[in-house]
Amino acid sequence: MTLFLHAVEQGLIYGLMALGVYVSFRVLAFPDLSVDGTFPLGAAVAAALIIGGWDPFLASLVALGAGMVAGAFTGILATKFRIQGLLAGVLTMIMLYSLNLRIMGRPNLPLLGRPSALTAAMQALHLPPSWGLVLVAACLALGCKLLLDLFFHTELGTAMRATGNNPDMVQALGINPETMVILGLALSNGLVALAGALVAQYSGFADVGMGVGTIVAGLASVIVGEMLLRPRTVLWATAAALLGSCLYRGAILVALRYGGALGFTASDLKLLTALVVLGALVAPAIRARLRGEEA
Amino acid sequence: MILEVCGITKTFSLGLEKVEALRGIDLALTQGEFVTVIGSNGAGKSTLLNVIAGTCRPSRGRVRIAGRDVTRWPAHRRARWIGRVFQDPLRGTAAHMTLAENLALALRKGPRGLGLALSHARRRLLAEALAPLDMGLEGRLNERVAHLSGGERQAVTVLMATLSRPMLLLLDEHTAALDPANADKVLEITERLVKENGITTLMVTHRMDQALRTGSRLIMMHKGRVQLDLRGERKQGFTVDDLVGLFRKVGVTDDELLLGQQPLKEATA
Numbered sequence A: 001m002t003l004f005l006h007a008v009e010q011g012l013i014y015g016l017m018a019l020g021v022y023v024s025f026r027v028l029a030f031p032d033l034s035v036d037g038t039f040p041l042g043a044a045v046a047a048a049l050i051i052g053g054w055d056p057f058l059a060s061l062v063a064l065g066a067g068m069v070a071g072a073f074t075g076i077l078a079t080k081f082r083i084q085g086l087l088a089g090v091l092t093m094i095m096l097y098s099l100n101l102r103i104m105g106r107p108n109l110p111l112l113g114r115p116s117a118l119t120a121a122m123q124a125l126h127l128p129p130s131w132g133l134v135l136v137a138a139c140l141a142l143g144c145k146l147l148l149d150l151f152f153h154t155e156l157g158t159a160m161r162a163t164g165n166n167p168d169m170v171q172a173l174g175i176n177p178e179t180m181v182i183l184g185l186a187l188s189n190g191l192v193a194l195a196g197a198l199v200a201q202y203s204g205f206a207d208v209g210m211g212v213g214t215i216v217a218g219l220a221s222v223i224v225g226e227m228l229l230r231p232r233t234v235l236w237a238t239a240a241a242l243l244g245s246c247l248y249r250g251a252i253l254v255a256l257r258y259g260g261a262l263g264f265t266a267s268d269l270k271l272l273t274a275l276v277v278l279g280a281l282v283a284p285a286i287r288a289r290l291r292g293e294e295a
Numbered sequence B: 001m002i003l004e005v006c007g008i009t010k011t012f013s014l015g016l017e018k019v020e021a022l023r024g025i026d027l028a029l030t031q032g033e034f035v036t037v038i039g040s041n042g043a044g045k046s047t048l049l050n051v052i053a054g055t056c057r058p059s060r061g062r063v064r065i066a067g068r069d070v071t072r073w074p075a076h077r078r079a080r081w082i083g084r085v086f087q088d089p090l091r092g093t094a095a096h097m098t099l100a101e102n103l104a105l106a107l108r109k110g111p112r113g114l115g116l117a118l119s120h121a122r123r124r125l126l127a128e129a130l131a132p133l134d135m136g137l138e139g140r141l142n143e144r145v146a147h148l149s150g151g152e153r154q155a156v157t158v159l160m161a162t163l164s165r166p167m168l169l170l171l172d173e174h175t176a177a178l179d180p181a182n183a184d185k186v187l188e189i190t191e192r193l194v195k196e197n198g199i200t201t202l203m204v205t206h207r208m209d210q211a212l213r214t215g216s217r218l219i220m221m222h223k224g225r226v227q228l229d230l231r232g233e234r235k236q237g238f239t240v241d242d243l244v245g246l247f248r249k250v251g252v253t254d255d256e257l258l259l260g261q262q263p264l265k266e267a268t269a
């Protein structure tokens, strides 16, 4: 039961990151690797500010803003300077590695005993520690999901969705597709950095290496959620990202607890995750080939 | 003058090789003119439309729309005044979005705000705009555009291109990928929408009979130049055979007429 609660708790907090990856990967069709840098950026900014005595809510908001700036930077590299999307993301990610070290002053910054936005919200609402954290995480994740759903039904949001689908059409309708990409990546990385800030507060530390594999974990969440819910609308797609994130965190917790018996360790997780994503990405091609050969 | 194109040249460099797609085009369209454009393959028709729309920057020359020099404007900024439809029906719509969402994007040109894309009033407005297409699309507003046929998608694209009543409509062989019945239907819809909204139009077509029948003026392009500019009664008196004769005169050989351009074969057969 506690394992289940922890999986949901973590799944929902990391779910913000999955929502961010959904925005770049699915909505904009832009495989954005900067998330591997913006996730720890959010953690580093929030941790440094909280240690500096800032209110944890404010610190988390600043982290979100920092992520948006970094995302916009990737967007500008990819559009105004016409650097390939993957490379633009890698450049931002590498720059952020150094920057994150600067922000933290050292590779690992413990937050033990410092106030956390999640527990502060729990206490303010007088929730019991047993399930209070899950409820706070759920409100936060669902709140972000609903705001995102709403945004994607505004004029600006539909224009952004159309950009990932058909940039020629968007341009012909008087919208600058480059602006849409920059805004979309800012939104995506803002969410990812907010997730990083909350994960740092949840786990009690920020670490410069905590971003490695963020994109793969995010993709795994989005893809697993899609396989289960088969979403046809934005509402279902964002729900799928959150569901996928919970399942993914659950799988990790199970693997960590019982994996030892089967002989694998925590360090094998990234390999396993990448294999899941790889499987999901090549499945359609293999299915098509099989169908083609049958015909 | 709605559109003025002055001294436009365009040279593409492919490594050491240079392709002169446009070699000096001058063209002026007055309000409400409907101009059809014909020409052999590679004559520069698509390039001319791209230069006007701003997706291709000319090597030399100026483009003015409603008196304003837009030569250096990016395409999305000019798009406020220009509607476009391409040959490929897939290019005009966002397949993963619903019909209503696609049309709502076309209601207004320019930057977007945070207002809701679809209200009840807007849905009604869009259904009313779809009804005259006579394809039953007004009942399919919530369907993804990917489910529509090529003809339906192209009809929707033409509607989207005219919905915000642009000053200028650019059509690049927009019926060429459709079967004859759908091509006629989409052309009919185009003519009606252009007339209702009084939009100045430039329509590239490979069918000479269609070019003669449609619109108020006909332009023939060859090797990056305008070879013929027919208006009014002169245009009405012209036949497909007259056009074929002119093509021969400017040096399009019978082989090119037959091999290079299939539609000419149809027309002469």
Ligand SMILES: Nc1ncnc2c1ncn2[C@@H]1O[C@H](COP(=O)(O)OP(=O)(O)O)[C@@H](O)[C@H]1O
Binding pocket: B012, B013, B014, B019, B020, B021, B039, B040, B041, B042, B043, B044, B045, B046, B047, B048
């Ligand atoms: N982007 C491009 N790069 C290089 N050459 C091009 C490009 N676009 C068009 N061309 C060349 O310019 C010439 C005119 O092309 P186009 O305008 O497409 O002709 P049309 O539409 O009349 O068939 C052709 O020789 C074509 O190969």
Ligand SMILES: [Mg+2]
Binding pocket: B045, B046, B047
């Ligand atoms: Mg062409």
